Amino acid sequence: xxxxxxxxxxYFAIIIMGVLFTLGMSATTMFISQLKMIExxxxxxxxxxxxxxGTEEILYYWGRxxxxxxxxxxxxxxxxxYMYKEEERESGEWWDESxxxxxxxxxxVRRAIMMVxxxxxxxx
Numbered sequence: 507x508x509x510x511x512x513x514x515x516x517y518f519a520i521i522i523m524g525v526l527f528t529l530g531m532s533a534t535t536m537f538i539s540q541l542k543m544i545e546x547x548x549x550x551x552x553x554x555x556x557x558x559x560g561t562e563e564i565l566y567y568w569g570r571x572x573x574x575x576x577x578x579x580x581x582x583x584x585x586x587x588y589m590y591k592e593e594e595r596e597s598g599e600w601w602d603e604s605x606x607x608x609x610x611x612x613x614x615v616r617r618a619i620m621m622v623x624x625x626x627x628x629x630x
Contacts, residue, residue, distance in 0.1 A: 549615040552586055556610025557619045560588040564606055564621070586612045592623075601626055 559582060567574050571592075579587045590608040597603065601624050609618045 546615065549612050550617060552612040553610040553615045553617040554619075556582055556586050556588040556612060557608045557617050558610070560590045560608030560610065561619050561621065564590055564608060586610070595622070 560580070563580075564574070574590070577589060577591045579589045581587050588608060588610045590606060593605045593607070595603045595605050603622060603624045606621045606623055607618050608621075609616055611617075
């Protein structure tokens with residue numbers, strides 16, 4: 507009867523090691539995916555603040571839009587860019603309206619901030 511139980515400890519140890527290995531691998535996989543998500547959030551925040559820099563520049567040149575370099579990328583730091591563009595939206599009897607969008611990007615992640623500009627048409 508003792509001969510039949512000699513190999514059972516080895517099987518039991520292999521099963522325990524397999525379970526521990528599986529738990530360790532799943533914990534490592536979850537940890538790596540969390541790290542990637544944290545990095546993505548950081549890139550998104552940087553891209554948002556780059557877009558915010560574009561809106562600040564637009565507000566600074568609010569009455570002098572001809573001085574702005576529209577639809578050209580401006581580099582803040584290495585790999586961080588912003589640009590802005592204006593799209594005519596609609597016109598009324600006494601006003602013109604357009605969308606101004608500032609887009610920030612950092613290593614492939616893009617974030618945008620949109621403003622609506624409403625002005626009176628020039629006197630004819």
